[in-house]
Amino acid sequence: MLKDQLKNLWKDLFNDEWSYIDWYFENIYQENTTKTYLEDNYLKGMLFENKYHLSIGDERFLGRYLVGVGVAPERRGEGIMKNLLLKSLKKAKEFGEEFVYLTPIDKEIYEPFGFGYISKLSKYEVDFSALQEFKRKFKVEKIESTNYKEELLIKLKEFYRENSKEYFVKVAREKEDYKKILSEIFCEDGLVYISYDLFEKINGYIFLTKSKNICVKEFLFNDKDTLESLLSVLYGYKNYYEKLEFIFPENTYLEDYFKSEKNVKKIIKNKVQARILDVEKVLKRISGNLRENEEIIIHVQDNYFPENNGSFKLSFKNVERTLEEFHISLKIKELTILSYGFRDFNSLKKLESFYVKNKDKEEILSKIFQKKVNYFNQDF
Structure with a gap:
């Protein structure tokens, strides 16, 4: 039975408790939102798509969160994960979704496919004595x-x-x-x-x-x-457990509420990566940050969706393709990081991960690509 194979591979790869695995397959799992790779009816790879309503400013749409992306250990390195991931991305694009998102074990796994970070969380470790x-x-x-x-x-x-x-x-x-x-x-x-x-x-x-x-x-x-x-x-x-661990949105500064920070440890953790599927939709939103007399030409590079490639002229609340000389050229990953405010233009510029051809446009770029606070807590 396929479901049993999926549960066993999940247990083998992620080592969650059976109680959680059973809960997931009883409450979340749907066969029609699961991508699988089978050989002779034996499961070798899997990817689950959980649907969520997402908000960007005042806009709202249905998106998919990718979880349980895994390949049988003996079959890794054969392109199975790539096959499953691209199927999922193409299907989401066909449905008109702006982006898909996931929580990576390591950013280097998904960055080659155009994923970039869009949110982080604050994690605290606190001694009970700090709460008295x-x-x-x-x-x-x-x-x-x-x-x-x-x-x-x-x-x-x-x-x-x-x-x-x-x-x-x-x-x-x-x-x-x-x-x-x-x-x-x-x-x-x-x-x-x-x-x-x-x-x-x-x-x-x-x-x-x-x-x-x-x-x-x-x-x-x-x-x-x-x-x-x-x-x-x-x-x-306090008498039953050693310490407290907290997960907060990144803009919650728990340390400010304590008289002393001696027993409070804080880690900022990059959490969720996204992959833009509809470049024009994203740029149209960004164009709303321009003044009526401003324009900028952005060149986008996307290795997997040719229709996202090319130069786009942005003016106030308008986007159109153009053959004119671009002002900035960047890959889909960097567009993701900037568009949703994970980094602002000036901080990402220091990495030299994109090319600014016209320095006179940097003031506009600094205005349209500003730091924002996003919140995804996908531990649930």
Whole structure:
């Protein structure tokens, strides 16, 4: 049976617990969104496409997140992964999707295919002693798999919508998304704590799992008092676990909330890579950052989709192909990194990874390619 082969290869390659693997195949897996490579009915490679609603500014579209990309160890180096990946990219392009995205083990695996980073996360390791200064200011409720109602999912969706407004590119979560997230947390024997303000509106939450340490897989909050309330709850675990680990959006500066940073360690981790499929759609959005009297010509190089190659003239809210001399030439990977604000123009310029032919246009390039904050937490 194909599903059994997929589960066994997943276990062999990624070594997740069977409880999680079973959960994934019961709740997420769909045969029609799975790419496989078979020989004599034996599975040699696989790629899963999970569909999510994505937001870029005020725009919203359906995109696919690639997971479980793997090849049987004895067949690596034969181009099986490339075959599966290109099939997925071509299908997404046929559906008019702007980009696909994934979480790489190492960036060098997918960069040759045009993937570039678009988001990062902050990871903290904190001693329990650092939490003793925090006091609970709001009501905090523990949620379990058997005690929550549909109404909670709606409240979580509404909280996330308000809390995530500051992010340029993000997953747009709906009620069903939170249902899956809670299901996944509970399948890992995790815990959910939710903070409510004085009007019974959600103002923050934590999703955590437990092993040697407490790992907070997501922590979102509206204000300092909410943060303190939730941290005070975590302090109650001080006698049972060694340390706390937190995952936050990159623009959450947890260290600022502590009197001392002595027991707080922070790592900024590049997290999600994307691959642009529709260059004109991306450039049209960028053109909205130009003034009415400005224009710039961008030359794009794409090794896998010839229709994305060429020079494009951008003016205010307009893009057209041109044979005129370009001002900047860059590969699809660099266009991805710049377009979604993972790097600004001036910082990426230092890498010399693209060619600016007309230095007079650097002021415009600095304006249209600015740093932005995106949020993808695909640990779920």
